[in-house]
Amino acid sequence: MPAREITVTLDDVSCLLHLPITGRLLDHTPISKDEGLEVLVNLLGVHPADAHTEVSKTKGAHATLTYLKGLFTHHILGR
Secondary structure, rough: OOOOOOOOOOOHHHHOOOOOOOOOOOHHHHHHHHHHHHHHHOOOOOOOHHHHHHHHHHHOOOOHHHHHHHHHHHHHOOO
C-alpha cells in the first residue's frame, strides 16, 4: 500500500503506546510584558530596543516563532 505524507496525531500516539492523555496540553504560568522583555534581554541576549519592538508586535509578552528561530540561527549556529 503506497503512502504519501501522513500526520501522526497525539491520539495516534496514545492508542499505539497505551498512554492516557489527561490534563492540559500546554500548562504554563502567564508572564507580564516586562517579564517577557527581561527574558529576551537577559537570557537570550537580545538588544533591549529590539526586544521591545518584537514584544510590541505581539499580544502580551510574546515573541514570534520566526523571530526566535532567527535568534537561534544567528546566536547558536552562527549563520
